[in-house]
Amino acid sequence: MDESTPGPPLLQIADGCATITLNRPAHHNRLHREDLLALQAHCRTLAADPSLRVVVLTGAGASFCAGYHLGELDADASAGPALFEQTVDAVEALPVPSICRLNGGVFGGATDLALACDFRIGIDTLTLRMPAARLGLHYYPNGLRRYVTRLGLPAAKRLFLLAETLPADELLRIGYLDHCVTAEALDAEVQRHVDALRAGAPLALRGMKTSLDEIARGEFELGRLREREAACAASEDLLEGRAAFAAKRMPRFSGR
Structure with missing residues (x-):
């Protein structure tokens, strides 16, 4: 597996733990149509693995994910969001607990991709922004539902309607992050969660x-x-x- 070559998300499985790595670091891991299809394929593979215990989702490079590649909206303004919604729903439906390893900034649809995971562990320098209102987009229904059920209506309105950029400490306060650590401590904290889930x-x-x-x-x-x-x-x-x-x-x- 060559992580130096950008492309669709990478999948590694070892000792009951699967790691999915978004793999376009030069473009902040923005998600193209082929990436969404690859993510869905990975989810099908993992759903069929009886030995699986936990899934970790992360990004290569300095960012977690910049969301959907907006340039691909020009081809079909409805097909892209629908495919994105289906993909995030597939992550949420994974049969085993999932951890989002937030190694950097979270933007647009990536905010929902992380919410689809059961736990979110992020570095203390990351920021998050949901710019749908500034782009003229009405977000897809299941994404809105995840925001409201996981964060509550006031936080969902703040993020969607005001399009605020929130730092890590505020994301921890509103419950978006489960844990906030330094970049140096990120892997150890993720491993602590992996070990705890493997023990169940x-x-x-x-x-x-x-x-x-x-x-x-x-x-x-x-x-x-x-x-x-x-x-x-x-x-x-x-x-x-x-x-x-x-x-x-x-x-x-x-x-x-």
Whole structure:
């Protein structure tokens, strides 16, 4: 894998952890149509991997992502946002917990791409801006929903309607960032989260991630949540978790 050659997002998988790296650093990792299609393909690959435990999304170079390549809007002003929405929805729907490693600035649609992840860890020098109103764009529905359900209506209106540029400390205050660290500490903090997620029971983590997201969207059915609850209650992982707790040792979960 040659990260020195710009192009579609790169995918690496090792020890149950997948890393997706946006790979156009010279253009602040702006997303072209081919990048969105590659991201969707990566999401399909990861969704079909039963050994997967966690996904990390990040960018190459000094920025996380500058959002959708606005030059491609000229071809079709509706197709681009629709494809972007589908792609971000695919990231949100990943069956395992996801971490966005925000190594630099976040602009436009990239703000929603990061929100689609379960956790956001960013460096203390990053800034974020959602300029849709200044471009004449009405943002796509699922992006608006993510903003409101994750950040609350006042923060969503502030970011969308005022198009403010917010620094990292303010992003931490409003709940956009889960953790804010120095650039030197970023990888260690991301690894801490990866290790914590790897330590959890896979069946429980997958089930609760899905259930929590359904509740946030107002789309949950109690029967489906009860089915996931029952599956974990009857799992080998629960037996192993209880045995490990009693023996004061680390559990060895199998995902069954």
